Amino acid sequence: MAGRTPSQTVGPFFSEALRWKDGGKVRLAGEGESVVLVGRITDGAGAPVADALVETWQAFPEGPAVAEGNPRGFARVETGPDGMFRIETRMPPGKAPCLDVTLFARGLLRALRTRVYFAPESAVRSDPLLASIASSPRVATLVARREGAEYRWNVRLQGEGETVFFAA
Numbered sequence: 001m002a003g004r005t006p007s008q009t010v011g012p013f014f015s016e017a018l019r020w021k022d023g024g025k026v027r028l029a030g031e032g033e034s035v036v037l038v039g040r041i042t043d044g045a046g047a048p049v050a051d052a053l054v055e056t057w058q059a060f061p062e063g064p065a066v067a068e069g070n071p072r073g074f075a076r077v078e079t080g081p082d083g084m085f086r087i088e089t090r091m092p093p094g095k096a097p098c099l100d101v102t103l104f105a106r107g108l109l110r111a112l113r114t115r116v117y118f119a120p121e122s123a124v125r126s127d128p129l130l131a132s133i134a135s136s137p138r139v140a141t142l143v144a145r146r147e148g149a150e151y152r153w154n155v156r157l158q159g160e161g162e163t164v165f166f167a168a
Contacts, residue, residue, distance in 0.1 A: 033091040035088070036088050037089070041054070048083025052105035056075045117143050142164055
């Protein structure tokens with residue numbers, strides 16, 4: 001009988017193995033408000049996570065399943081040396097428009113799942129998915145803040161100010 005082996009983490013090979021040209025530009029058919037989401041991923045000590053991968057999915061208007069080579073409503077980008085990422089898309093529909101987010105990073109045994117909302121916190125708190133934490137100040141970790149022409153959303157993987165993550 002073989003002995004137990006250590007678990008493998010989900011990284012750090014993203015920038016080499018999973019790079020997707022123009023993966024941060026979501027191509028959707030039709031019209032709608034353009035949205036640029038920028039953010040920074042940090043670890044528990046506040047240091048940037050330079051080799052993370054950010055994937056987003058979103059609700060989309062009717063149209064072809066694939067537009068210009070990208071699956072409809074999907075983005076995949078790696079973070080830079082400063083932990084920063086950038087995604088260009090359209091505003092998702094609904095009272096509490098959001099993107100579903102999956103994060104991969106060194107040291108993680110499993111990908112982390114969360115959401116980023118482009119709505120006031122009051123609208124986000126009414127989302128049925130967040131019912132169990134609606135009264136918590138941690139809901140604020142799921143809300144992107146508008147800064148000029150962009151929305152900013154930073155992710156803290158652990159520690160004080162940790163982003164809310166959901167079970168898979």
